[in-house]
Amino acid sequence: MSTKKTVLVGSLLILGLGLFISSAFAQVDKNALQTRTRSQERVRTMFVDENGDGINDLNRDHDNDGIPNCQDPDWKRPQDGTGYKNQFGKANGGGNGNHAGWNNASFRGAGGQFGSGVCDGTGPKGSANRRGKR
Amino acid sequence: MKKLILLIPITALLARPAAADTLALSFNQYATDNLYQMTSAVSDQISQLALSWDKNLKSFSFFADAGYSYLRYSSGLSDFRFNGGADHLLSLGQKTALYFSLEGGAVLYRSEYEDFNHSTFRAVAALKTYLAPTSILKVSAQTEYRNYRLSLFDFVSQTVWASLDKYFETRTTLKADLGWGYKYYLHPIAVSETAAVAAEPALAAPVAAGSGGYGLSGAQGGGYGRGWGGQGGRGSMFYSGTSQTAQGLGIQIASVSGIVAQGIGDSIGLRIAGARQWRLSGGSPFTSVEEYYMVDNPTYDNFSWTGTALSGQVTAEIPWDIELKLGYTWADKEFPGIEGRSLDGADLGFSRQDRRRQIDMRIEKNFSRVTVFLTYSHVKNTSNDPLFDWRGYGLSGGLSWNLFVGENK
Numbered sequence: 001m002s003t004k005k006t007v008l009v010g011s012l013l014i015l016g017l018g019l020f021i022s023s024a025f026a027q028v029d030k031n032a033l034q035t036r037t038r039s040q041e042r043v044r045t046m047f048v049d050e051n052g053d054g055i056n057d058l059n060r061d062h063d064n065d066g067i068p069n070c071q072d073p074d075w076k077r078p079q080d081g082t083g084y085k086n087q088f089g090k091a092n093g094g095g096n097g098n099h100a101g102w103n104n105a106s107f108r109g110a111g112g113q114f115g116s117g118v119c120d121g122t123g124p125k126g127s128a129n130r131r132g133k134r
Numbered sequence: 135m136k137k138l139i140l141l142i143p144i145t146a147l148l149a150r151p152a153a154a155d156t157l158a159l160s161f162n163q164y165a166t167d168n169l170y171q172m173t174s175a176v177s178d179q180i181s182q183l184a185l186s187w188d189k190n191l192k193s194f195s196f197f198a199d200a201g202y203s204y205l206r207y208s209s210g211l212s213d214f215r216f217n218g219g220a221d222h223l224l225s226l227g228q229k230t231a232l233y234f235s236l237e238g239g240a241v242l243y244r245s246e247y248e249d250f251n252h253s254t255f256r257a258v259a260a261l262k263t264y265l266a267p268t269s270i271l272k273v274s275a276q277t278e279y280r281n282y283r284l285s286l287f288d289f290v291s292q293t294v295w296a297s298l299d300k301y302f303e304t305r306t307t308l309k310a311d312l313g314w315g316y317k318y319y320l321h322p323i324a325v326s327e328t329a330a331v332a333a334e335p336a337l338a339a340p341v342a343a344g345s346g347g348y349g350l351s352g353a354q355g356g357g358y359g360r361g362w363g364g365q366g367g368r369g370s371m372f373y374s375g376t377s378q379t380a381q382g383l384g385i386q387i388a389s390v391s392g393i394v395a396q397g398i399g400d401s402i403g404l405r406i407a408g409a410r411q412w413r414l415s416g417g418s419p420f421t422s423v424e425e426y427y428m429v430d431n432p433t434y435d436n437f438s439w440t441g442t443a444l445s446g447q448v449t450a451e452i453p454w455d456i457e458l459k460l461g462y463t464w465a466d467k468e469f470p471g472i473e474g475r476s477l478d479g480a481d482l483g484f485s486r487q488d489r490r491r492q493i494d495m496r497i498e499k500n501f502s503r504v505t506v507f508l509t510y511s512h513v514k515n516t517s518n519d520p521l522f523d524w525r526g527y528g529l530s531g532g533l534s535w536n537l538f539v540g541e542n543k
Contacts, residue, residue, distance in 0.1 A: 005480075021302075025146050032234060037488065046267070046268070047268065047301045047302065047305050047307075047397070048268065048269070048301055049299075049301055049304060049305075049307040049395060049397070049403075050299065050395040052309050052395050052405055052407070052461055053395060053397035053403045053405055053447065053449040053459075054305065054307060054396050054397045054398075054402070054403020054404050055397055055400070055401070055403040055451060056305065056397060056400065059400050088343055096245075103223075104188075104190070104195040104221050104222075104223045104233070105188065105224070107194070107221070107233040107258075107260050107262070108235065109234070110195070113438070130329075
């Protein structure tokens with residue numbers, strides 16, 4: 001086989017292999033994209049608003065990395081007593097009705113609320129904000 | 135302020151990852167032009183430093199927090215508080231969980247408020263269940279016992295409430311709450327009219343600077359009075375020194391509240407809330423009060439009033455993951471048994487009734503482990519008791535820093 005034919009056959013093989021690999025990767029990307037899209041759609045269509053502010057708890061993304069808090073391993077619930085007390089935390093399955101990851105902390109402070117719908121300052125006096133909310 | 139500084143090395147010492155699942159430090163700075171929330175305003179600034187810790191052991195969890203509050207001008211009102219306990223979470227399948235908690239704590243004020251130093255024991259049981267993926271039922275019960283240095287305020291209380299949430303695909307939220315509560319003062323002391331008259335000199339010769347006091351209702355027992363000079367020029371607290379009958383006094387209340395919230399897009403939420411509260415039986419052992427700003431005031435707690443409160447709130451998630459809240463609250467509250475009085479202390483012949491309008495603003499920025507916030511509130515309180523006819527503002531800012539978050543989280 002001449003050098004020219006060797007180069008031609010080799011080039012075709014490399015090209016074919018490249019096409020095959022790129023096609024395979026494209027399929028993987030497509031599958032990943034579909035999975036991500038389905039996940040996002042699921043989050044988008046579910047609406048959970050345990051703190052009653054009208055904003056979907058499942059859409060909150062406090063570290064701004066594109067992953068909602070409820071699915072984000074990087075995100076930790078704030079400990080300042082200002083919100084998300086009723087959230088089950090990241091392990092709750094994203095609101096799919098599968099709540100195996102119950103979180104003790106989400107129940108804390110749930111014991112003393114009266115007329116919880118109105119923040120009139122007469123509720124339990126936490127150390128963090130009791131002076132500012134009378 | 136020295137105690138604030140002392141907390142820093144303690145924090146550093148505790149900040150060992152192996153010792154905690156979560157360790158958080160928070161610092162808040164607060165300023166107001168009406169510390170005591172009375173017609174004669176006194177401004178002050180408050181610095182708060184707090185540390186919270188928790189540790190998970192399977193379904194059990196231990197938690198504790200401690201904090202110190204320092205008032206710049208009224209430093210005698212500064213306080214140190216501690217709270218700690220354990221809780222247990224029992225999962226009943228995928229959709230239901232039971233929660234139990236036992237905790238205790240203490241609050242220690244500086245000399246001017248020593249009578250209000252108290253310890254608390256609290257037990258909580260709660261149930262949360264998903265009736266459907268978008269419907270949640272919660273039922274909770276709490277028993278609390280509080281023991282004050284001045285036993286006059288000692289009480290045990292029981293509260294039970296249930297709430298039902300329903301979320302719709304239209305981004306609409308409906309929440310309804312029912313509440314019931316019973317508070318039993320363990321050592322209320324009845325004082326006769328003559329004893330109250332005999333105590334009047336205490337009004338004229340206040341023993342300490344302060345913001346007010348309490349008067350007790352009743353018609354028995356011989357006693358003596360003790361008074362604090364208040365910002366409004368009056369204030370008294372009467373209790374018996376010779377016949378401290380252990381006759382308890384209970385208050386029973388019920389409440390209904392609800393929320394309607396609507397999301398507009400992913401970033402804006404509107405909320406309207408309302409609450410109505412009734413007194414079912416009993417009454418407060420106190421007849422008059424001048425509000426104590428710093429303490430859990432027995433004449434201004436959840437059991438002290440009947441009436442209505444309405445509120446509206448707008449929440450917006452803006453770029454850079456900043457959250458804005460703007461709220462307005464209107465409340466009409468009557469305080470059964472609390473006498474309206476003139477500024478010189480004369481009984482006006484009716485119960486105190488307040489109408490409060492309040493604007494709240496809050497901006498908050500969350501980072502992965504740090505939350506910073508700034509709030510502003512403006513209150514206008516109209517009352518038939520002129521002492522409580524006041525307006526004022528509060529401005530606060532602070533940060534909460536999760537020093538450590540363990541793998542268990």
